[in-house]
Amino acid sequence: MKKPKIELILAILLLFFAVIALFAGDPYSSTLKINPMELSLNSNKGHDKVTPTELAELLIAGDQEYVLVDLRAEEEYLQYFIPGAINISPMNLLNSDLMKNQRIILYSSDDLESGKSWILLKAAKYKDVRILSGGLDGWKNNVLYPEIQALSENKRSKISQISFHFGGQPKSDAVGSQTVSPDLPKIQAPVNVPLSKPKPARKKREGC
């Protein structure tokens, strides 16, 4: 038998790869596309934020329609986290169990990290993603240790109650220590969070 010519072998290889390519799929599947219009509309309409007080009210009402995601490092998370929050590092966001139709609320120490993660999730077509405005600092200043002196009597008691609920203390009540250290180095764990043995990330799956 004659030895097959190199041209023939190459032609068969070419056909082989070509046919595989026909069924192999999209090589760009790992690439995210950003729609600038959609993102800016979201920001304009305020569909990208939750204020700390709003979040506190959601938590108190026992609203289970959202997932609260703590983006900080695990050690920071273990020291303190907002009740119900799960810890996901920004790098693992897209590989996490978060679902695209879930309402997701992101927070970090400040707005920067959660802002980046917000864009990432929006680009990956997650429907409803929000940032806790001010991040954990905002949570401390507005919920745990709020400034209530300037407020009306009505509001003051409401804010104080929220603050107590999460184990905090309004600032005007604290005579010494709180005013001296406004950045609050030590946060006591809220009553309903077991600090000694924090549960690892648990999902809220209800409502999906």
Add this chain to the structure above:
Amino acid sequence: MNFPLFKFGFFGDEVSLVLAFVIGIGFGFALERAGFGNARLLAAQFYFTDMRVLKVMFSAIVTAMFGVYFFGLFGILDISLIYTTDTFMLPQVIGGLILGIGFVIGGYCPGTSAVSLATGRIDGLVYFIGVAAGVFVFGELFPLIENFFVSGSMGNVSLPGYFNLSYGFVVFAVAIMALGAFIAAEWGEKKMAKKAEGK
């Protein structure tokens, strides 16, 4: 995802220039081995007596296409980071025609003239000087033709995007096109050889 290495910061500008030099040497060597240092062989393409330019170039295109496509698919290469030029339809058609005319007349394209020069050919040297002069003239005239140069921008278009086809199908179609071109080229070469004998 590890590739493209440069975009992921595995090395900086200096190293990338060294690598470009090495890759360029390799490219030139491959061209020379394919016979592209010879103006007669290159020009023969346009008379359909020697189809090696088509064969070599189409082989390179298909090989690179398979490489980029499958490496992208396996998550080794991030295709979105590969630079592709925008499309300016009319200016690019005109530019292509000018290059083609120069190719037929001179027997080289810019790259092959460098290859030819490296092998010591005088015509390669002359052609190379011509290319350099052309680049200089173009640069000096650029303000006058800038409006035309950037006219008809279509943005960054690709065949799959433009015709709304899947990437896999375009890969398949180009591969089949190449196969057809190779068969046609072999057949045409035999025909032309016979014709030459008959004379």
